[in-house]
Amino acid sequence: MKILQMVNIDQDLAEQSVINTIQEICQKLKIDAVIDSEFCPGNYIQSQILFSFISIIGDSLGVTIPNECYIFMDKSRRPLSIKETVQKIRKEAKHEH
DSSP states (O other): OOOEEEOOOOHHHHHHHHHHHHHHHHHHTTOOOOOSTTOOGGGTSOHHHHHHHHHHHHHHHTOBOOTTOOTTBOTTOOBOOHHHHHHHHHHHOEEEO
16 A cells, blocks of 8 residues: 655755756757746646656656646646746655655
């Protein structure tokens, strides 16, 4: 049986991990943009593509992001910056033990 606990991940390290993943996506899609913590992936990349990378981001951070949690938008469907995305991950994700 898996026990899920709230995660405690470093904001800066998590941001860099998400930045690295988004940079890879942008390179593959030939999107020329500066990717930093203020970058909003949802303004450049289709939601379906971003959705497919949520589990990759979770794996890179060592956490489980719930299936119903779309980390790139808030509840009002506003695209989130990478900094805001990581804050949402820190709030919503669980760590498996």
